[in-house]
Amino acid sequence: MSFLFAGQDSTAVALSSLFCFIAANPSVQAKLVLELEEVLGDSENVEWRQLSKLKYLDWCIKETLRLVPPVPGIFKRAELDCAIVSQTGGKPYKIDKKTNLFLSFLPLHMDTQT
Numbered sequence: 001m002s003f004l005f006a007g008q009d010s011t012a013v014a015l016s017s018l019f020c021f022i023a024a025n026p027s028v029q030a031k032l033v034l035e036l037e038e039v040l041g042d043s044e045n046v047e048w049r050q051l052s053k054l055k056y057l058d059w060c061i062k063e064t065l066r067l068v069p070p071v072p073g074i075f076k077r078a079e080l081d082c083a084i085v086s087q088t089g090g091k092p093y094k095i096d097k098k099t100n101l102f103l104s105f106l107p108l109h110m111d112t113q114t
């Protein structure tokens with residue numbers, strides 16, 4: 001049941017956003033068509049080994065997920081006293097046990113320091 005609900009809406013949103021970006025960017029669409037023709041040729045079915053060669057499509061999917069994350073954030077609860085250490089310096093951010101947290105992906109995806 002989890003797979004049905006967790007997998008369906010997230011994938012539908014991701015694909016809808018991807019198709020919107022492709023439709024709004026004809027030069028991107030042209031590059032994708034070229035890559036698909038080069039990698040897939042005349043094959044009727046897409047094979048597993050061909051997927052890893054679709055590099056530009058992979059970038060487009062990742063950029064779509066960065067700009068429009070289908071899940072905008074997640075709730076977590078600290079089970080222990082802990083700290084988040086910044087990779088860019090500064091003091092560790094202390095989090096007490098039983099603190100409820102919301103981790104928002106959008107600012108994270110837009111932060112040029114991470």
Ligand code: HEM
Pocket residue numbers: 002003004006007008010011014069070071073074
């Ligand atoms: C673009 C597509 C997807 C996105 C953006 C996405 C995103 C996420 C996120 C953010 C979480 C929460 C992780 C956490 O709380 O640590 C999650 C959990 C989960 N996702 Fe996805 N997901 C996607 C596709 C799928 C698919 C296709 C399936 C199943 C076939 C799936 C099954 C699950 C399940 C079962 C969980 C719960 C895992 C757990 O609680 O341990 N997701 N997903």
